[in-house]
Amino acid sequence: MKKTISFITENFNKSSPDLVGGFQGFQRAINMEKEDIIQEIVLSGLKGRGGAKYPTGKKLMQSAEHHDKEKYIICNADEGEPGTFKDRELLLHDPYGVFEGMLIAAFAINASHGILYLREEYKYMIDDLKNALNHMRSLNLLGDRILKTELSFDISIFLGAGAYICGEETSLIESMEGKPGRPRIKPPYTLEKGLFSKPTLVNNVATFSTISAIIRNGYEEFIKYGTVESPGTKLISLCGNVNKPGAYEVPFGMTIREIIYDIGEGIRNGNSFKFAQIGGVSGPLVLPKHIDTPFSYEDLNEIGVPMGSGAIIVVDSDNDILDYLDAVQAFFKHESCGKCTPCREGNRQLLNILSRLREGKYSQEDTINIEKIAKTMKYASFCGLGQSAPAALLSAIEHCPQEIFKRRD
Ligand SMILES: Cc1cc2nc3c(=O)[nH]c(=O)nc-3n(C[C@H](O)[C@H](O)[C@H](O)COP(=O)(O)O)c2cc1C
Ligand code: SF4
Structure with a gap:
């Protein structure tokens, strides 16, 4: 069992300005x-x-x-x-x-x-x-x-x-x-x-x-902890289908597998790891082939994943990827401030196409438009919200198209 660190969390539940050591x-x-x-x-x-x-x-x-x-x-x-x-x-x-x-x-x-x-x-x-x-x-x-x-x-x-x-x-x-x-x-x-x-x-x-x-x-x-390019420790929030979700302070450089299986005590019901999202829902999917990647700025960068807020959402084999993406896009549609068109309209249109994909009844146009809209959002949105909103979807289309485009008619 890998140990977590208490550097930032050293004073959890005991900090007080008038205790010895306070401030x-x-x-x-x-x-x-x-x-x-x-x-x-x-x-x-x-x-x-x-x-x-x-x-x-x-x-x-x-x-x-x-x-x-x-x-x-x-x-x-x-x-x-x-x-x-x-x-x-x-x-x-x-x-x-x-x-x-x-x-x-x-x-x-x-x-x-x-x-x-x-x-x-x-x-x-x-x-x-x-x-x-x-x-x-x-x-x-x-x-x-x-x-x-x-x-x-x-x-x-x-x-x-x-x-x-x-x-x-x-x-x-x-x-x-x-x-x-x-x-x-x-x-x-x-x-x-x-x-x-x-x-x-x-x-x-x-x-x-x-x-x-x-x-x-x-x-x-x-700097005794971590890696040369990512010194120190970070408080992460581990959640989703792990046995022991929670906030943990970890040294940079621990692998994603160690975080999920040692700290989070593995996946519920002994299920297998399907994918994770790091940094909340604003990043691309982290797939099984990435699970031994060290959790550090430079190593995540190598696989094209921004660390973002440092959240790790774990998704197991019982989940349908389209249901997951639908929830992500619904979040961004709800939270878009409406200032710019790519994000305001893009999230709405992606949700419409996702709904047809979930039913398995979609047109050839949908398969082209979904990527066009997502890329327009990524490159033309005014701020980080719209730019990162299609990240999960784009990586799913790239890495697991067979799970996205499934006909049921
Ligand atoms: C859509 C969006 C949401 C954000 N939400 C947060 C947030 O909840 N908390 C936060 O500290 N930074 C958030 N940020 C980043 C902030 O704009 C800013 O970079 C950060 O607060 C700077 O603090 P730091 O240098 O300590 O990271 C968000 C950025 C974007 C684009
Ligand atoms: S990208 Fe940013 S500015 Fe544009 S609508 Fe979305 S939240 Fe608003």
Whole structure:
């Protein structure tokens, strides 16, 4: 049985700012030069855990270059990707670790306001999170001149309205400004012109938790795990047809097989592995031939699979691939913001064709159009939602056409 790691999850269920060891990372940070804090994150090789894998150290460095009096830090807890629940676990079991990461970042880049953007479905946590913030205020870990430093910073909570697209950072910001949650054209980037046109750093919940664990323990401890190109550990959410679904912290480099069979204790009812989707439903299918691929940015890249949010949805041999794809496309149709035609219309048309394919009564035109529409969405959609919505379908057409095009007439 492979063991999971407790680096980011070290303080699960025991973190408190007034316990011995509480806020050790922040205590260490305020005795460091700001450039050295950022340099430590650069050396850790940490990439954003929200899906876009942007190097976190580089983002902090770019953010520090903006010297406006008002500067925002937003912690993205929208977590709308199906199968993804790592941020929920972090906020439930170690909220202080998340807030500490925001504080360290605020100190390093001189930010003035912090906001936790919490998905509407997580509002049941809001009282506990507010209590944690009040507790921090009572210890001067938030407020004016925190722990006698020059940092004055507070964190508030903004509740989303339950839209997947609002996880995309510019839509998130639009929604916070009271507008419909639709993506902005970039540039300007949010680092320069974000919330209320002020410089804004947006990072994922797990990115902030990892920042606090790295600064607490030193980057050298972090890079003892993982691979050269994917140093460290990652909290994954393993779900679907495995015996033991859950959020697990794993070192990069473990194979997908080890994650499913050792950590997830195999597939339900002894069924065989049909495919998995990594990063929620926005990526291509991971097929049996890929199961020994190490879970790392570079190895997944080799098989054309983005790591995304790090969710692993396992699908067993009892499932029909067309039923699965229908559920995926229905999700994207529901969540499309409607701003651009390829995504708004494409998801609708794909669902129509999928319904005919599921009945086994489809035309020759359908077999051509399904791929044409999916590719148009991939290349012409305005944002990542529409660009990745047909990824599962396109890989299924490429690798298992016999399961997609089955006539029943
Ligand atoms: C459709 C869509 C949904 C997204 N949803 C989330 C989300 O729920 N949480 C998140 O952290 N990032 C999400 N992102 C990525 C964010 O735009 C952004 O890259 C991220 O919050 C940056 O944080 P990081 O650098 O720590 O990963 C989403 C992107 C897209 C295109
Ligand atoms: S791809 Fe277009 S329609 Fe789809 S969510 Fe993005 S902007 Fe909205």
